[in-house]
Amino acid sequence: MNASAVVSIENLWFGYDPARPVLRDVSVEIPRGKVVGIMGQSGCGKTTLLRMIGAAMTPARGLLRVLGADTRALGRDGLYAMRRKLGMLFQFGALFTDMTVYDNVAFPLREHTALPEGMVRDLVLLKLEAVGLRGASQRMPSELSGGMARRVALARAIALDPQLMLYDEPFTGLDPISFGVISRLVRSLNDALGATSIIVTHDVQETLGVVDYVYFMADGQVVWQGTPQAVDGSLEPFVDQFVHGKPDGPVPFHYPGSSFAAELALAAD
């Protein structure tokens, strides 16, 4: 295990139903300061892995250390102390709909610090300026577009200057301009904060332009890992199918079932 790794996962197993594991013998290492992508098709277990890193779930077996702590050994207070160093961007932002943009970004500051309101205001405006939405501070979340909501959520996630940023499908459903804005922010915020970022996504080309290292997952396992530059040279059939969007390959086009001929009663008796 690399001591400088922000997240170390070794031989991790997890399943909602023990008979059908979602994660099977997963080993992942996230070095400090890097932006790492975890890619795979829907249902491959990548979001489960992200939630496990955020300690929202507990592994059945294996080792999981986040920011130097074994999440399974942490009590409620220890867990919350660890999460204060995390920032997470949810797929659709998960903004508090009863608060303005300003109050959303101020929320973690007000909950976790005793800063005077003037200083909270400066910090909130600083974070909103970083995502380009200082002018929208008094808007309600319902008045924002999808891309803007995600930028506000990003500002909220970095409010306490996290050491580790977790992104759950940050690019899904964004128009090209919003995508460009978010992807640049992911990179620049990571470098400016000196943080480490994990992006879980199935948007291949968009992500490969942002990350330093990438893991490909299929059926609950890591099937390939390497730099974005090495992806094109990969001989792994799943990576080839996934990156080039081929309809058939290791992931079959047809859902497993009985023979089509038999189903149509055309098979010879």
Added chain:
Amino acid sequence: MASATLRGLVERLGATVTARVWRLGFAARFLFYLVLHSGTALRRFSLTIREIYFAGVLSLVIILVSGLFVGMVLGLQGYHTLQRYGSSEALGVLVALSLVRELGPVVAGLLFASRAGSAITAEIGLMKATEQIAAMEMMAVDPIARVVAPRFWGGVISMPLLAALFSAMGIYGGYLVGVKLIGVDEGAFWSQMQAAVDVREDVLNGVIKSFVFGFAVSWIAVFEGYDAPPTAEGVSGATTRTVVTSSLAILALDFILTALMFTGGNGL
């Protein structure tokens, strides 16, 4: 064949009963955790006051209007019955005792469950479905302490106040119909009421009832919201369950409390 069907039936019954009992246990643990982590709701009381506004102040219109009409109907019905026995002056007593002991807490509780309880469940359920609860947890903020506890205590505090206002409005409705419309003697209406209604026996017991109902409805509402499956159907099902379960709980608790309070404890 018949024994297999019977066995399946018994198994399903057993599974249903076990699931219900398990859920009741889960709800009890949830309540225990909620009460244990109510520090934030009480320390930062502005959070609870905000919920008192949403659950209590915004329920005022329905409570006051319903109270007025229930009181007016009581006035009409009571007068017609009492008149047969030549004791229409006792109308004030009948209206006041009916409202303070029973109708105030029970009807206000039922209205509170439909107006505020359902809103609390839907709000928490939707917060869960839109990952706001999960986001809060990831920000190291306990959603039970920050979201659930203020709503729970807001409901518990609002309910006795609403029931009191319901009763007051009902008595006024009875007065309007009995005294102003029908012409019952005003002095007899108020003085008999004053003489017959006991602060401890009647008013205090009514307040206790409304507090118990508020506690039950708020508990059911926050639990159903927090336990709702994070889908549209899940939230709608939870909202319906809040209203149905709360209404049944109010009626059942009312019977138990009435048996304990107004029968001298001997069950008669």
